[in-house]
Amino acid sequence: MTAITAGSVVFEHVSKRFAGFNALPDLSLTVEPGTLVTLLGPSGCGKTTTLRLLAGLEHPTSGRILIGGKDVTQLPANERDVAMVFQSYALFPHMSALDNIMYGLQSSGLPKREVQDRAREGLKLVGLENQGQRLPSELSGGQQQRIAVARALVLEPQVLLLDEPLSNLDERLRRRVRTDIRDLQQRLGFTAVYVTHDQEEALAVSDKIIVMKEGDIAQQGAPETLYNAPNSVFIADFMGEANILPCEVEQIEGSEALVRLGNQRYRVRGNGLRTGAAQLSVRPQFITLHDGATGALRGEVTHSTWLGDHIEYEVATELGSLFIVDAQMEQQRPLSASVAIDFKPQGLALITG
The missing domain is CATH 3.40.50.300 (P-loop containing nucleotide triphosphate hydrolases)
Structure with missing residues (x-):
């Protein structure tokens, strides 16, 4: 050939x-x-x-x-x-x-x-x-x-x-x-x-x-x-699982934005965005659960599924229900467990449309 x-x-x-x-x-x-x-x-x-x-x-x-x-x-x-x-x-x-x-x-x-x-x-x-x-x-x-x-x-x-x-x-x-x-x-x-x-x-x-x-x-x-870096809720949700949460853009610095989500601030991608109320795409594998007293959000486990190499949780928070993929397999959190929630910046993206 x-x-x-x-x-x-x-x-x-x-x-x-x-x-x-x-x-x-x-x-x-x-x-x-x-x-x-x-x-x-x-x-x-x-x-x-x-x-x-x-x-x-x-x-x-x-x-x-x-x-x-x-x-x-x-x-x-x-x-x-x-x-x-x-x-x-x-x-x-x-x-x-x-x-x-x-x-x-x-x-x-x-x-x-x-x-x-x-x-x-x-x-x-x-x-x-x-x-x-x-x-x-x-x-x-x-x-x-x-x-x-x-x-x-x-x-x-x-x-x-x-x-x-x-x-x-x-x-x-x-x-x-x-x-x-x-x-x-x-x-x-x-x-x-x-x-x-x-x-x-x-x-x-x-x-x-x-x-x-x-x-x-x-x-x-x-x-x-x-x-x-999805440009819309449709893309964020279609290209894999995503939680869409309300947030506040406090400052734009070039290609990054300082964003307040719950009780914490994060630097995330934010090309050309304006300050003020916005939406944030949060990938479920970049959400962490822990038993501490503080975190970006507090929540309660409403559903959990053990899948061999990870556990999937649904957690109720003041910003809505979160879908979370947890690679920590040592212990499965029970229903109604109270948890603190934090986010890894690499799993966050601001949405413009």
């Missing part, structure tokens, strides 16, 4: 309407060559419509789509230099793994020997070089999905599209296959657009995450940015 030419993706003011329903009002986005960008969001947010528009399975109502600098807005799917990996694998059950990978190449006009060589290289890329003669029914779900990835990659597309590729796998296999996909993307340097509703999956594989809401981009950026 020759080197893959990684293409860019650009949406310029793209809209899409379905029978009176405006799925995408006005979408503009850019995917840089050689990066893996994830479209993330709840059901109905527009991420699958965006992927189908990019694949040529739908055409926009207005706007332009460019792949590798070429306007493909009106081109059919078979004339776009993209390949797609589906959540259902879409393998032919009567064909061997090798034949499934060869299938797309056979219509490309390549010599038969080159088709076979590239298909075998595809098997090797995904670590299944010894499984080529097996039928899909003889492979695990994770192996079938790796065959589907290989089938797409041997076409050497400018952009690889992945539509919920791990949704049919159990949790352990999802972790393995997402690692395989990310390793392949970084090793080969291809451009990938990845659709999922799973926040952990997006955090694990992405160079950039685009979170969508009602057909618009709610926030985009590196995984660390979206998790640690």
Whole structure:
């Protein structure tokens, strides 16, 4: 397989309407060559419509789509230099793994020997070089999905599209296959657009995450940015668990703010915020419980769940109920226990919207 030419993706003011329903009002986005960008969001947010528009399975109502600098807005799917990996694998059950990978190449006009060589290289890329003669029914779900990835990659597309590729796998296999996909993307340097509703999956594989809401981009950026500096309650709550608490911004100092939360003050991220009442995103694993007489807040345990490697608590406070993930496993606090609560600054982020 020759080197893959990684293409860019650009949406310029793209809209899409379905029978009176405006799925995408006005979408503009850019995917840089050689990066893996994830479209993330709840059901109905527009991420699958965006992927189908990019694949040529739908055409926009207005706007332009460019792949590798070429306007493909009106081109059919078979004339776009993209390949797609589906959540259902879409393998032919009567064909061997090798034949499934060869299938797309056979219509490309390549010599038969080159088709076979590239298909075998595809098997090797995904670590299944010894499984080529097996039928899909003889492979695990994770192996079938790796065959589907290989089938797409041997076409050497400018952009690889992945539509919920791990949704049919159990949790352990999802972790393995997402690692395989990310390793392949970084090793080969291809451009990938990845659709999922799973926040952990997006955090694990992405160079950039685009979170969508009602057909618009709610926030985009590196995984660390979206998790640690959400710009809204929606993003804070969607990108993992978050407690949203009222606070008082007392002072702004460059990229930090001095914030009073309960009886304590903390320095947290606060770019461009104003002093006064605000909201704070508090990650549950950065909340500490102790038996002391003082803390930022006092509370009472209303629920606790032992989960092997951590304990989850719900604690009633004057600012509302807190969800807390406690790694301290020596003793589980009983219901109605009185606790003092403090916060680690790295788990705090001010919210602007």
